[in-house]
Amino acid sequence: MLQAAATLLRVAEGDAAPPPAGGRGGITLERPPRADFGDYSTNAALLLAPRLSASPREVAERLGAQLAGDLGASLQRFEVAGPGFLNLFLADGWLRTALGGVLAAGDAYGAGGREPGERVMVEFVSANPTGPMHVGHARNAAYGDALARMLEFAGERVEREYYVNDAGSQVRTFGESIRALARGERAPENGYQGDYIADLAARIADAATSDPADVGRAAVAMMVGEIQRSLTAFGVKEFDYWAYESALHEGQPSLVDRALARLAELGHTYMQDGALWLRSTTFGDDKDRVLVRSSGEFTYLASDVAYHEEKRERGFDRLVDVWGADHHGYVLRLKAVYAALGGDPDDLELLIMQLVHLVRSGERAQMSKRAGEFVTLDDLVSEIGVDAARWYLLARSHDTTVDLDLDLARSQSAENPVYYVQYAHARILSVLAKAGEDRASAAGEDPAGVADQELHPSERALIKQLLDFPVELASATARRAPHRIAAYALELAQGFTAFYRDCRVVGAESEAIESQRIALCVASRRTIARCLDLLGVSAPEHM
């Protein structure tokens, strides 16, 4: 029916030609803000009226009459409201049939049917292996993981990747800091501090006598192990590939050598003041960038050139990098690099996570890695648990800074909305258990045939919410916005709870109604579980 309506509206739009100027403000068919505005609403008449030189309300009337003819019994009635909105009220029968469709889709409900789907790489976390992960990385991890799950469910072929910055001077400095502690000395200036440095010093054999670079390498290997363990404990799905920066520098010629040679061939580099520069301004950067310092050392950017050249060569249709806010100044630069290498900058998505601010007793606290004072991912998990932590970090847009008050988070963790959603899930299972295995598994086999009795408003509302899921999910995925899934899941849980309050399931007025309601429970449970799974939050059977 929606297809029919949408098609009709598009046809109407075409008839009204010319196509909308400026491409702004298209015709929509959407859920109106209030139930008494109907089940669906369209602004078509408002937009078409000027071109048809008729009043919006008049156009809406004509459109409504036409739809009524096309949709027949599915449409109960229509109303023209406000300046010219056309509000559609659907018949119960249509909603029952639609619910049958939801059930028939099973666990795949809402999944994208992309065939074969884009090859998408999502690179995320990529925290430096010179220290434990803090809450900022936790946010990045939760976000990247959820985004990857969403893309997978949409039908894309997703690969998850972690880039390990194990080259450059920082590893040496890292090693020096550890060696100093192993020798009972103070860490060097600008060195690393914190209890974990002492731990590493104790765990690495010969840390006191070995070359700092070797100590650093050994420590990086240990840290990567720790990071993997922390991420797994945080519910992050396994990465498909761990890309090591150091590998880009290995071999003769190395990948870095080859990437820079390629840029040179394309004429995008030049020498100045003894350094090799990338003419990134050609591709929209603010200024040109150094690739090889006059000392002969590569810059960090040189590694990224090689890394993204390698990504390009691996044949992905789309590259997604999830970065922390402290890297946002890097966006133009890397886009320029990608364009210089011959890639389409639109295929490279650089998503910036805003910062997580720690708050203690109402004031912002500094998280200093140097001083060894930070709340780690592990701390967060042990304080409030994986589910509450992931929900807290994912329920907000990645584009907004979040304040994290650990004391508050701890004291309020019992009030976290995530438990409300989980509770609804557990409650549904409890109802289904009461209904019995047979009834539950038979649900939806012929929901259209049952009960001509009018649907309760809570039933109608819940069915409509379930029908919204594919649209909500597609929108959330397209906008890289997992927080929309969280918002939807909470609303759906509220919708189910209202239904549960108003409508007796086991022991309903008739067996037909009971069957229909069991079906509604099954569909609700699956959809809630799907949302939670996309967010990496558990869907418990009992609470």
Place this chain on the structure above:
RNA sequence: GCCCCCGUAGCUCAACUGGAUAGAGCACCGGCCUUCUAAGCCGGGGGUUGCUGGUUCGAGUCCAGCCGGGGGCACCA
């Protein structure tokens, strides 16, 4: 100085890329467990969407300029 993000209820955040009376969760006040899970339900108070203009049928959303917060502007990683 230049670039990017943000400013919405006491607090934390939404608002389907321009739609109808700006919504949730916490917190606060009052009520509800003989009935499928009370981690729940019902009711209530709470707003000039930072400010000023502009664009139009219509602006939290788009444009300009201010104010405030954060981040970034290396031959560091």
